[in-house]
Amino acid sequence: MPSSDMPMLTPERGGDAPSPAAVSAAGLRKSYGDKIVLDGIDLHIPAGSVFALLGPNGAGKTTTVQILSTLITADGGQARVGGHDLTTDPQAVRAAIGVTGQFSAVDGLITGEENMLLMADLHHLPQREGRRVAAELLERFDLTEAAKKPASTYSGGMKRRLDLAMTLVGNPRIIFLDEPTTGLDPRSRHNMWNIIRDLVTGGVTVFLTTQYLEEADQLADRIAVLNDGRIAAEGTAAELKRLVPGGHVRLRFSDPAAYRSATSALREATRDDEALALQIPSDGSQRELRAILDLLDSAGIAADELTVHTPDLDDVFFALTDGTTVPHQSKENVR
Template identity: 75%
Template sequence: MPTSTNDGRRPSSPAISAVGLRKAYGDKTVLDGIDLCIPEGSVFALLGPNGAGKTTVVKILSTLIGADGGQAEVAGHNIATEPDGVRAAIGVTGQFSAVDGLITGEENMRLMADLNHLSKRKGKQVVAELLERFDLVEAAGKPVQSYSGGMKRRLDIAMTLVGGPRIIFLDEPTTGLDPRSRHNMWQIIRELVSDGVTVFLTTQYLEEADELADRIAVLHEGTIAAEGSADELKRTIPGGHIRLRFTDPSAYHSAATALREVQRDDEVLALQLPSGGSQRELRSVLDWLDAAGIEADELTVHTPDLDDVFFALTGNNAATPAEEAAR
């Protein structure tokens, strides 16, 4: 990991770095040597089944609990020896809203400004700016218990931003939100990153990680099973294919006889060819069909998605995080 300068930070240092993080509770090892390197101004998503240790990672990096082994730096500060520096640089939004439903949204925000030791003038300015940014001005004077789930989540993140953190931990930020509110939250996260904020995201929605994350890590049985961009992870999983469907039985049988390594479905007159989904492979199949004078009525391309990645890395019997949450 990089060595800190006098101000506790190197411009080239990652926002979050960790080497060999370990944590056990009794005889149960939760984390068994976790390595991370998360660049500034990026979105990092941590996926894994329930009990994989995602929340434990967040708690260690945000200094809520200590690690049993390994070391980590957050915002250039060692989590074990400089916890105050870490806490001053981060914001944490948990899975469950931390807002007070009995007071108004603006009062919640002002309380957070006081906790961050902002002056009255500065606090008033920051609160006003964040209420406007998160489209909460009209609701600011209403008790939070009257807010919708999406409004509460926006307020929760707005409160996290009062202190101006450069690194934010979002633990399942869209759980329980309707699709429109979820997409609104995605836009907020994109805007934060465009401002240079680093987002560490845990999520139960695989499509959310696919949509937002620059890099994704899959945590399984205490270790990082795989890490990379969504496209990189998908390319590691076999199962991509091109599917051809015919209405003319003779065309179907001609194609099935001529094509190699093809799976047949005689009932629906469909053929499945292994494929990585590249443009070159698709063009090759189309050129062959043209040259042979065979016309397929339907052609579809399937490439592995994050569901496929998740099942391949954690076992086909494992439920996705979203499925586990619905139980």
């Protein structure tokens, strides 16, 4: 379990009014029998942003999406999506959102185009308008050539693109993506990331759950880690990484004399006499890096290599969900 004194990060808004929320929740709760799935979570997701919800299997990520998309009801708390109250105006919420679940909603027995037209019918679009929207989305998602083929013949990446294209038929301004790239190869995953970025550029708000920490790091404006039904921490990727100890600066020298001088000047450093290297604890901030460089400059010492090591989201995830950390990797090299 994460440490009880693990800090909680909240949006830095200063004296300004809070950004308009596309999705907000206060004290959201859900239980199944004796099993508490959500234990009073709060959310504030600004419009036109990507919010990523991380957590181990069974943490409540999908339950959160199901509640906010009106698929199930909460046991307690309040939530608004697209400015509409989940409890009193669920139809307005449904009209404002699109949902792409963990498992594809594509019907493999019909063509990609027919899947799109079916969604247009469900949205009560006139026939001509439905065909126009379907054609535009198939082109946008690079599915025009495959449009007349049965969806069962599509690759995994094509099915996920078709699934998301179907979600966009109703022009939602808020999209819930529940693990949208699970099972995709790296190229297909990156293609999906580009699609998500394009949606956000167009003003769409994306609520993303994912098992891929790199995905959250690449896409999300803010990230929350859900554990045991509660938000363990929330912030930008950079803010979350600073929660985890273990960041450091590594200095390597080729001149033994310079190494000895640096060892004397940086007494808090951990020595590696064989490699002529020093490791100094650091959060990787510009302020701390400048302090180390100023100290070396004032002592007339030149390092041959300086490497900044910072924790990644893997470290954050493990620290917040089971109290362990994984080996740190170099994130930036400065020479």
